[in-house]
Amino acid sequence: MAEMLKIDNIHKTFHPGTINEKHALNGVCLSLDEGDFVTVIGGNGAGKSTTLNAVAGLWPIDSGKIFIGGDDVTRLSEHKRARYLGRVFQDPMTGTATTMSIEENMAIAARRGESRGLSWGITKKERGEYRRMLATLDLGLEDRLASKVGLLSGGQRQAITLLMAAIKKPRLLLLDEHTAALDPKTAAKVLEISDRIIAENHLTAMMVTHNMKDAIAHGNRLIMMHEGKVILDIRGEEKKKLTVEDLLHQFEKVSGEEFANDKALLS
Amino acid sequence: MAILMSLDPMALLRSMPGAxxxxxxxxxxxxxxxxxxxxxxxxxxxxxxSLATGGAVAVMLIRGGMNPWSALIFAFIAGMAAGFVTGMLHTALGIPGILAGILTQISLYSVNLNIMGRSNQAVSVDKYPLVISLRYISDSTGTRIQVFTTSILFCVVTVAILYWYFGTEQGHAIRATGCNQQMARAQGISTNFHTVLALMLSNGLVGLSGGLYAQFQGAADVNMGRGAIVIGLAAVIIGEVVFGKLCAGKHFAFAYTLLSVIAGAIIYYIVMNIVLWLKLPSDDLKLFSAIIVAVFLAIPYLKTRYKGKERAHG
Known part of the structure; x- marks a missing residue:
């Protein structure tokens, strides 16, 4: 199997030399094969989202290298890296342009990685395609193509953002706690859609979550991060047998601390 | 009462075509x-x-013998150059948007003086075949109609082009950049490039407007753009307040919105003319405009705050 993502010993310190100095990433190494769906857990400040942001290229990393599908993207700016990636964010407001319609948002995503010229921003043929894609969500959005995204609920927006992320069949899908801001029922629905989209498009994916049950139930791999490093990497049969208690125990063993996160314990 | 009696309704009526x-x-x-x-x-x-730059460029080119229509093209280009500078100050050098605009604006004052050689330059309608002129309005009904058809034509063509442009891939990218930069970048849009592009287009239009206005009043002046931003904002906001409900949800809603901006500018000048006709001190006009803009900008904010409080209590 081809290697789809390689994170090679990356480091990142925010606000170096100030009182707010924070070593967010301390030599993260990770390699994902094509079709891997890895869930990422860890306490607050463990570096989960920071790792995803490093892959997405929000800021330059201090050292190390990042390869996506064999291409070195370490020095590429965020918008240039977008061609390799699909991204869904924690805040449902982040993934879509609220003042634009559903179909316009999708058309923008459908041109990810291409140059944007003076041809129509959306064609009739695309509209039919988007209608079909929206119908698969089963949220009644297929009849609201021209509605502004700002009128939709958080769950609806996350579902659309997922479609947008997958529309160009990215080499890597980054889900950054994309259900954390939703109510439990909606979160379950969005997770179900995520699973389906990943399976149908054979995507390689990373999903950060605070919810240990979700982390166990989804994907074929699970990694745990602590203090800017990957401290646990469980896959295959071993992952299938995993329980929340196992994870908490593992965490204490590896980090020497208690997993001090109410959210993780309660859910 | 005496003041009211002294007002001449005919004078107001006569001033309307100009407004x-x-x-x-x-x-x-x-x-x-x-x-x-x-x-x-x-x-x-x-x-x-950039409004004065457009005016200065157009007037100097016409005085140099260029066709007044062609001069407008260069007024547009000059405006775009100004927008480019602001865009680069903001995106490449990281200067906050408002400050980037102020820096360009201040430097343009010197640039405009250099273009004209002094603080103002006249371009007489007697000597040059100007595109539009205030004089045409008072001359005869025929020339008056010509002024209106020309300026309406400019507006309609501009609205049509903008309507088309913001429906293209590039136009979508600009709108996404303006709405949500994080989303835009995640979708592979260079927010810096499209910010510069939008600033160039915007200031190009402002330069074109300056070139037309200089011809209209028969001169370019280094101060002709002072307070232009406030007039522009007033037009945008008046258009939204008066016609916003009419535009929403329609086919071609965006075209109606653009037309309502122009209507907003017309209403602004009609109101200003009424204010002058009422013999209110003209020194206070800018204060008056600023207050209008401030009030209308504040209304949406105060509305949401009030609603937020209601919800908190409920």
């Missing part, structure tokens, strides 16, 4: 302000300078 034409010309500038302020979400103060 209307002036509104049309400034409507073009207001469209430029709409692009930055509403679509790009960027308060661009460059316009106070």
């Amino acid at each position: 209307f034409a002036q509104g049309l010309v400034w409507g073009l500038m207001a469209l430029g302000v709409y692009i930055t302020f509403r679509l790009l979400d960027f308060a661009d103060l460059t316009v106070d300078g």
Whole structure:
């Protein structure tokens, strides 16, 4: 199997030399094969989202290298890296342009990685395609193509953002706690859609979550991060047998601390 | 009572065509302000300078023998150059948007003086075949109609082009940049490039408007753009308040919105003419405009705050 993502010993310190100095990433190494769906857990400040942001290229990393599908993207700016990636964010407001319609948002995503010229921003043929894609969500959005995204609920927006992320069949899908801001029922629905989209498009994916049950139930791999490093990497049969208690125990063993996160314990 | 008696309704009526034409010309500038302020979400103060730049370039070229229509093309290009500078100050050098605009605006004051060689230059309608002129309005009904058809033509063509442009891939990218930069970058849009592009387009329109306005009043003046941003904002906001409900949810809603910006500029000048006709001190006009803009900008904010409180209590 081809290697789809390689994170090679990356480091990142925010606000170096100030009182707010924070070593967010301390030599993260990770390699994902094509079709891997890895869930990422860890306490607050463990570096989960920071790792995803490093892959997405929000800021330059201090050292190390990042390869996506064999291409070195370490020095590429965020918008240039977008061609390799699909991204869904924690805040449902982040993934879509609220003042634009559903179909316009999708058309923008459908041109990810291409140059944007003076041809129509959306064609009739695309509209039919988007209608079909929206119908698969089963949220009644297929009849609201021209509605502004700002009128939709958080769950609806996350579902659309997922479609947008997958529309160009990215080499890597980054889900950054994309259900954390939703109510439990909606979160379950969005997770179900995520699973389906990943399976149908054979995507390689990373999903950060605070919810240990979700982390166990989804994907074929699970990694745990602590203090800017990957401290646990469980896959295959071993992952299938995993329980929340196992994870908490593992965490204490590896980090020497208690997993001090109410959210993780309660859910 | 005596003041009311001294007012001449005919004088007001006579001033209306001029106000209307002036509104049309400034409507073009207001469209430029709409692009930055509403679509790009960027308060661009460059316009106070680029309006005069457009005027100065057009007047000097016409005086040098260029066709007044061609001179407008160069007024547009000069405006775009000004927008480019603001865009680069903001994106490449990281200067906050408002400050970037102010820096360009201030430097344009010197640039405009250099273009004209002094603080103002006349371009007489007797000597040059100007595109539009205030004189045409008072001359005869025939020339008056010509002024209106020309300026309406400019507005309609500009609205049509903008409607098309913001429906293209590039136009979508600008709108996404203005709405949500994180989303835009995640979708592979260079927010810096499209910010510069929108600023150039916006200031191009402002320069064009300046070139037309200089011809209209028969002179370019280094101060002709002072307070232009406020007039542009007033036009945008008046258009939204008066016609916003009419535009929403329609087919071609965006075209109606653009037209309402121009209508807003016309209403602004009609109101200003009434204010002058009422013999209110003209020194206070700018104060009056600023208050109108401040009030209308504050209303949506105060509304949401009030609603938020209601919800908290309920």
